[in-house]
Amino acid sequence: xxxxxxxxxxxxxxxxxxxxxxxxxxxxxxxxxxxxxxxxxxxxxxxxxxxxxxxxxxxxxxxxxxxxxxxxxxxxxxxxxxxxxxxxxxxxxxxxxxxxxxxxxxxxxxxxxxxxxxxxxxxxxxxxxxxxxxxxxxxxxxxxxxxxxxxxxxxxxxxxxxxxxxxxxxxxxxxxxxxxxxxxxxxxxxxxxxxxxxxxxxxxxxxxxxxxxxxxxxxxxxxxxxxxxxxxxxxxxxxxxxxxxxxxxxxxxxxxxxxxxxxxxxxxxxxxxxxxxxxxxxxxxxxxxxxxxxxxxxxxxxxxxxxxxxxxxxxxxxxxxxxxxxxxxxxxxxxxxxxxxxxxxxxxxxxxxxxxxxxxxxxxxxxxxxxxxxxxxxxxxxxxxxxxxxxxxxxxxxxxxxxxxxxx
Amino acid sequence: xxxxxxxxxxxxxxxxxxxxxxxxxxxxxxxxxxxxxxxxxxxxxxxxxxxxxxxxxxxxxxxxxxxxxxxxxxxxxxxxxxxxxxxxxxxxxxxxxxxxxxxxxxxxxxxxxxxxxxxxxxxxxxxxxxxxxxxxxxxxxxxxxxxxxxxxxxxxxxxxxxxxxxxxxxxxxxxxxxxxxxxxxxxxxxxxxxxxxxxxxxxxxxxxxxxxxxxxxxxxxxxxxxxxxxxxxxxxxxxxxxxxxxxxxxxxxxxxxxxxxxxxxxxxxxxxxxxxxxxxxxxxxxxxxxxxxxxxxxxxxxxxxxxxxxxxxxxxxxxxxxxxxxxxxxxxxxxxxxxxxxxxxxxxxxxxxxxxxxxxxxxxxxxxxxxxxxxxxxxxxxxxxxxxxxxxxxxxxxxxxxxxxxxxxxxxxxxxxxxxxxxxxxxxxxxxxxxxxxxxxxxxxxxxxxxxxxxxxxxxxxxxxxxxxxxxxxxxxxxxxxxxxx
Numbered sequence: 001x002x003x004x005x006x007x008x009x010x011x012x013x014x015x016x017x018x019x020x021x022x023x024x025x026x027x028x029x030x031x032x033x034x035x036x037x038x039x040x041x042x043x044x045x046x047x048x049x050x051x052x053x054x055x056x057x058x059x060x061x062x063x064x065x066x067x068x069x070x071x072x073x074x075x076x077x078x079x080x081x082x083x084x085x086x087x088x089x090x091x092x093x094x095x096x097x098x099x100x101x102x103x104x105x106x107x108x109x110x111x112x113x114x115x116x117x118x119x120x121x122x123x124x125x126x127x128x129x130x131x132x133x134x135x136x137x138x139x140x141x142x143x144x145x146x147x148x149x150x151x152x153x154x155x156x157x158x159x160x161x162x163x164x165x166x167x168x169x170x171x172x173x174x175x176x177x178x179x180x181x182x183x184x185x186x187x188x189x190x191x192x193x194x195x196x197x198x199x200x201x202x203x204x205x206x207x208x209x210x211x212x213x214x215x216x217x218x219x220x221x222x223x224x225x226x227x228x229x230x231x232x233x234x235x236x237x238x239x240x241x242x243x244x245x246x247x248x249x250x251x252x253x254x255x256x257x258x259x260x261x262x263x264x265x266x267x268x269x270x271x272x273x274x275x276x277x278x279x280x281x282x283x284x285x286x287x288x289x290x291x292x293x294x295x296x297x298x299x300x301x302x303x304x305x306x307x308x309x310x311x312x313x314x315x316x317x318x319x320x321x322x323x324x325x326x327x328x329x330x331x332x333x334x335x336x337x338x339x340x341x342x343x344x345x346x347x348x349x350x351x352x353x354x355x356x357x358x359x360x361x362x363x364x365x366x367x368x369x370x371x372x373x374x375x376x377x378x379x380x381x382x383x384x385x386x387x388x389x390x391x392x393x394x395x396x397x398x399x400x401x402x403x404x405x406x407x408x
Numbered sequence: 409x410x411x412x413x414x415x416x417x418x419x420x421x422x423x424x425x426x427x428x429x430x431x432x433x434x435x436x437x438x439x440x441x442x443x444x445x446x447x448x449x450x451x452x453x454x455x456x457x458x459x460x461x462x463x464x465x466x467x468x469x470x471x472x473x474x475x476x477x478x479x480x481x482x483x484x485x486x487x488x489x490x491x492x493x494x495x496x497x498x499x500x501x502x503x504x505x506x507x508x509x510x511x512x513x514x515x516x517x518x519x520x521x522x523x524x525x526x527x528x529x530x531x532x533x534x535x536x537x538x539x540x541x542x543x544x545x546x547x548x549x550x551x552x553x554x555x556x557x558x559x560x561x562x563x564x565x566x567x568x569x570x571x572x573x574x575x576x577x578x579x580x581x582x583x584x585x586x587x588x589x590x591x592x593x594x595x596x597x598x599x600x601x602x603x604x605x606x607x608x609x610x611x612x613x614x615x616x617x618x619x620x621x622x623x624x625x626x627x628x629x630x631x632x633x634x635x636x637x638x639x640x641x642x643x644x645x646x647x648x649x650x651x652x653x654x655x656x657x658x659x660x661x662x663x664x665x666x667x668x669x670x671x672x673x674x675x676x677x678x679x680x681x682x683x684x685x686x687x688x689x690x691x692x693x694x695x696x697x698x699x700x701x702x703x704x705x706x707x708x709x710x711x712x713x714x715x716x717x718x719x720x721x722x723x724x725x726x727x728x729x730x731x732x733x734x735x736x737x738x739x740x741x742x743x744x745x746x747x748x749x750x751x752x753x754x755x756x757x758x759x760x761x762x763x764x765x766x767x768x769x770x771x772x773x774x775x776x777x778x779x780x781x782x783x784x785x786x787x788x789x790x791x792x793x794x795x796x797x798x799x800x801x802x803x804x805x806x807x808x809x810x811x812x813x814x815x816x817x818x819x820x821x822x823x824x825x826x827x828x829x830x831x832x833x834x835x836x837x838x839x840x841x842x843x844x845x846x847x848x849x850x851x852x853x854x855x856x857x858x859x860x861x862x863x864x865x866x867x868x869x870x871x872x873x874x875x876x877x878x879x880x881x882x883x884x885x886x887x888x889x890x891x892x893x894x
Contacts, residue, residue: 004590004594008583008586029526029527029529030526030527031525031526032429032433032525032527033512033515033522033523033524033525034433034437034523035520035521035522036437036444036520036522036539051452052456053459054457055457056457347481365445367453368450368453
């Protein structure tokens with residue numbers, strides 16, 4: 001009977017010796033060569049947007065540089081930007097510059113304001129620049145006309161908690177402002193209004209709305225500013241205590257159950273068209289294009305709504321893979337550009353898609369930049385180029401700002 | 409088995425290493441595909457930004473920008489080559505040398521993208537990715553990347569080694585546990601084997617170790633091994649008992665053999681002695697005959713005496729060997745029988761000036777043969793007369809003891825010691841041979857008495873008191889009173 005135990009003991013010792021021997025052995029050198037498939041290249045070449053040319057304009061600035069950019073309506077190859085030239089002196093001196101992207105020449109360099117400005121936009125076409133500025137306790141909403149180099153104060157107020165949202169019409173002639181309860185430091189349930197300022201005629205139209213629980217508001221003007229798409233989001237009314245508890249709990253992790261009211265407001269007639277249940281999935285509208293209203297739904301799908309007021313039709317265009325992807329669409333609605341971080345999330349990349357009859361026919365990465373992924377985009381009104389302004393940190397609060405124009 | 413174990417370990421190690429390599433290669437492949445698409449995009453961007461045509465000259469012209477851009481994107485070392493494989497620019501000359509010997513470079517010259525993985529001895533992993541740059545269906549150059557995957561490889565190898573160590577440890581623990589389990593299981597079997605072997609030796613020598621069961625450590629498990637252990641202990645116990653019984657039987661056989669031999673010797677001696685006397689006197693008479701009348705009558709007397717004694721001895725011997733069943737058994741009043749015998753023996757007792765005194769009253773009924781029981785009483789009283797002191801009373805008492813009736817014959821005499829008392833019921837045993845022979849004793853009386861008592865389910869005892877009284881006690885079972893069924 002000793003043989004059984006001894007046998008097992010011998011096996012165990014042999015096993016341990018073998019393990020020790022093998023563990024002590026080093027690996028030999030091995031080389032392997034693996035060929036990559038060709039499909040990757042073939043798929044890339046199937047994209048329908050072809051970049052014909054790329055222009056880059058680079059300058060250095062500080063952290064106060066503003067990402068305002070717009071195409072000039074007269075010079076096709078020119079871009080308007082806003083720069084802060086006074087950062088080195090510790091002061092502010094904002095200049096509106098018009099850059100020829102072909103020659104990289106600064107065609108115009110206009111002093112905008114020497115106060116700190118924020119919440120600004122360059123109107124499409126570059127004719128106007130809107131911004132907020134403040135001096136002492138007064139906050140002012142300013143419209144700067146680049147051709148006249150004149151600034152007009154549209155409104156002034158003292159309450160710093162009062163914040164507004166702004167948008168330009170597609171033709172760059174009408175300026176809209178409204179309050180969004182999401183940003184309003186005051187009572188979000190108070191009455192609110194949409195104001196339209198006609199830069200050409202000087203007309204101001206203000207339309208009042210009653211405050212309600214739907215205080216997260218998105219306003220998208222159409223091309224000529226005659227209409228605006230309004231989406232108001234809010235929490236669904238609780239039916240009972242349990243629902244309240246459930247909603248409160250879900251609200252803590254940011255997954256509040258929201259509903260939305262969608263309407264189209266005719267600024268001229270002040271008629272409101274309430275859009276029906278077909279749009280309940282829509283989170284907010286994004287762009288009014290000739291092809292229809294491009295919007296984002298609650299599942300982060302980019303969709304195209306057509307014939308909203310008559311027989312609404314919805315088409316799914318794409319799903320955003322990256323939470324921080326920004327979407328831009330041309331006026332015609334046949335090109336969509338996504339600006340997002342690449343798969344390693346280290347650099348910015350521009351993905352272009354062509355839309356035909358509500359279907360994405362081609363998608364490809366058009367550009368990869370070495371800069372970060374916080375970019376401002378301006379699509380040329382003629383839909384043959386897209387400008388991307390991005391920044392890359394150098395050191396000591398010095399940034400490299402790059403404006404890249406992709407011609408397609 | 410050992411070879412099998414070693415071979416299995418080698419096979420497992422091989423597959424583990426292959427799996428790890430494949431895993432890394434899959435990761436590298438994914439990275440390579442991404443780098444490939446990004447490379448062409450970046451190169452194209454650079455060419456467009458620099459207002460260059462898509463051709464080899466532009467590639468050569470913008471090689472510095474390309475190197476800088478590509479290095480920034482992935483922190484790789486980059487080398488640019490023309491379509492003939494001639495080097496244009498390298499970010500690190502040490503990394504890129506002897507490209508022609510690399511298979512990936514040869515593939516790229518054949519317009520195929522490939523990567524080569526070098527697994528080094530010291531857990532190093534270096535990758536060369538080489539691809540032809542094709543933009544708008546134009547091959548404008550070759551780009552080669554050097555990528556360091558040492559950290560990734562090292563992490564994976566460490567993970568594998570950790571898993572292997574844990575596996576080895578687990579197997580080691582399992583081995584030890586199995587060894588312990590087997591040892592525990594084998595130990596009782598080992599004890600069984602040892603005890604079996606010892607028992608074989610003992611039995612071969614004709615002995616049995618009484619302490620063997622105690623030596624065997626009892627296994628209290630409830631499984632088959634425990635059951636085997638319990639059965640073995642039982643077997644040991646039975647074996648010891650049987651062995652003891654066999655030894656006892658052997659001893660008895662030896663004793664009986666010795667007794668037989670002694671009996672034979674005694675018989676022959678007792679027969680020879682009177683025959684010798686008879687023969688001697690007969691010869692004398694024949695020789696001297698009628699001439700010596702005194703001798704004639706003296707001799708005849710001795711011849712008659714010895715022949716009578718011889719005859720009596722033969723009768724007693726026959727009686728002893730009589731295996732006739734106790735036929736003729738009937739209820740007897742043992743008190744009356746005893747009185748009758750006492751009356752008959754008073755005359756003989758009187759010759760020695762002894763008196764026979766009966767003590768005890770009561771009627772005691774036993775079952776037996778009257779003649780045999782009478783003989784018992786006669787033998788006992790006769791012995792008391794022959795070997796007792798003259799002029800002394802011989803007391804015969806009768807009394808009931810439990811379910812037996814006891815008859816005791818008490819006489820004063822020389823007495824006997826313990827040694828003599830232990831042999832007096834043996835055939836032909838005499839305390840004083842010469843004296844009892846002279847008294848005409850054959851030495852069989854008490855043996856016959858004991859036999860008769862055993863036939864009747866009784867017993868006989870003898871004892872001597874320190875003051876010289878010899879007491880013989882016989883016990884008869886009292887007859888059970890049976891109720892008549894009415």
